[in-house]
Amino acid sequence: xxxxxxxxxxxxxxxxxxxxxxxxxxxxxxxxxxxxxxxxxxxxxxxxxxxxxxxxxxxxxxxx
Numbered sequence: 061x062x063x064x065x066x067x068x069x070x071x072x073x074x075x076x077x078x079x080x081x082x083x084x085x086x087x088x089x090x091x092x093x094x095x096x097x098x099x100x101x102x103x104x105x106x107x108x109x110x111x112x113x114x115x116x117x118x119x120x121x122x123x124x
Contacts, residue, residue, distance in 0.1 A: 067121035074110065074118055082118040083107045 074082050088096075089104035096104075110118055 064123040066124060070118060070121035074122060075107075076119075076122060077109075080119070082110045082115055082122065084110045 074084050076082055085107055086104040089101065093101055
């Protein structure tokens with residue numbers, strides 16, 4: 061079997077869990093943080109599982 065190429069843009073934005081799901085970070089957490097509440101910023105820190113409709117597409121982009 062030939063090797064599969066990793067989509068480098070996706071590999072920088074997503075990662076796989078041990079069970080093979082793809083997780084992503086939150087948007088809106090980089091700058092202009094003074095106007096955002098402390099609890100909102102705290103929730104933006106954590107990764108979240110990407111949407112189920114995108115999982116198959118993302119798994120193809122990140123095969124390993």
